[in-house]
Amino acid sequence: MRISFIGGGNMASALIAGLAGKLTDGANIHVVDPNPDALARLQAAFGVGVAPQIDATLADSEVIVLAVKPQQMREVAAALLPHLGRARPLLLSIAAGIRSADLARWLGGYGAIVRSMPNTPALIGRGITGMVASAGVSAAQKASADAIMKAVGATVWLADEALIDPVTAVSGSGPAYVFYFIEAMQQAAVELGLSAQQGRELALATFAGAAELAAASNEPVELLRARVTSKGGTTHAAITRMEQDAVGPAIVAAIKAAAARGRELGDELGAGD
Ligand SMILES: NC(=O)C1=CN([C@@H]2O[C@H](COP(=O)(O)OP(=O)(O)OC[C@H]3O[C@@H](n4cnc5c(N)ncnc54)[C@H](O)[C@@H]3O)[C@@H](O)[C@H]2O)C=CC1
Numbered sequence: 001m002r003i004s005f006i007g008g009g010n011m012a013s014a015l016i017a018g019l020a021g022k023l024t025d026g027a028n029i030h031v032v033d034p035n036p037d038a039l040a041r042l043q044a045a046f047g048v049g050v051a052p053q054i055d056a057t058l059a060d061s062e063v064i065v066l067a068v069k070p071q072q073m074r075e076v077a078a079a080l081l082p083h084l085g086r087a088r089p090l091l092l093s094i095a096a097g098i099r100s101a102d103l104a105r106w107l108g109g110y111g112a113i114v115r116s117m118p119n120t121p122a123l124i125g126r127g128i129t130g131m132v133a134s135a136g137v138s139a140a141q142k143a144s145a146d147a148i149m150k151a152v153g154a155t156v157w158l159a160d161e162a163l164i165d166p167v168t169a170v171s172g173s174g175p176a177y178v179f180y181f182i183e184a185m186q187q188a189a190v191e192l193g194l195s196a197q198q199g200r201e202l203a204l205a206t207f208a209g210a211a212e213l214a215a216a217s218n219e220p221v222e223l224l225r226a227r228v229t230s231k232g233g234t235t236h237a238a239i240t241r242m243e244q245d246a247v248g249p250a251i252v253a254a255i256k257a258a259a260a261r262g263r264e265l266g267d268e269l270g271a272g273d
């Protein structure tokens with residue numbers, strides 16, 4: 001499969017790292033980015049083809065991944081439009097907030113668009129991507145989009161595009177929340193006298209082990225939590241403090257703020273013609 005990426009930044013790099021040599025050779029991946037450093041890194045690491053701007057090379061691609069910031073998407077659509085005619089590639093957008101209908105409008109009514117929301121664990125093949133196909137996407141194109149994202153992790157197809165903002169808030173942005181929690185655990189470890197290295201090792205193994213345990217178990221996470229929490233014991237002391245400080249409601253509010261920002265980006269950037 002020949003795949004092009006418009007934008008070769010953080011998320012595109014994570015996807016290319018997961019894809020190159022698995023779903024397709026690096027030589028079948030083409031990356032467009034005005035930043036020469038981004039291109040040089042990707043070329044050296046994966047042998048991808050590179051270009052500083054959109055050109056006719058794109059006409060050979062079966063899939064074009066749109067991996068620029070949401071604020072760049074309209075100008076990218078304008079540059080892409082003249083090159084879509086012949087091959088009618090699938091456009092696979094990963095941009096937060098940008099609605100398929102707005103993208104289609106900027107592309108003169110082009111309908112072969114899958115909107116998706118991956119996350120950075122794609123870099124190690126452990127991503128998860130929420131996806132939704134527009135009406136103009138063929139079954140074969142939908143299968144190609146699924147294969148690309150499955151090469152870097154799991155996929156969840158959504159019936160309604162409005163659910164992409166919640167996916168963005170939970171799993172797209174989610175790795176940052178997990179890293180934030182790990183940072184706090186490491187800090188606590190050090191403040192309690194452990195070395196930074198020990199704090200890192202303990203926090204990471206605990207996160208990975210607890211997540212794997214929950215995934216392997218049929219039981220709800222509340223029950224797994226209760227099993228760690230002895231009455232009058234140490235975990236109880238910690239959870240009581242978290243409840244006093246409303247940590248749970250703060251996390252729920254934070255994730256809702258991310259979803260609201262996704263909707264707001266869509267309103268802001270999709271407005272007008
Ligand atoms: N970073 C993440 O964890 C995730 C990001 N996303 C989405 O991925 C998209 C990219 O985000 P990041 O990779 O984090 O940003 P980034 O800033 O690392 O990468 C964007 C890249 O686009 C390039 N660029 C700018 N204008 C361009 C143009 N006209 N043509 C081609 N390339 C151009 C920049 O030079 C940069 O390398 C965003 O829309 C974001 O919402 C989605 C899921 C997760």
Ligand SMILES: O=C(O)[C@@H]1CCC=N1
Nearest residue numbers: 095096168172173174
């Ligand atoms: O923060 C952002 O806007 C992007 C989308 C999901 C993760 N990073």
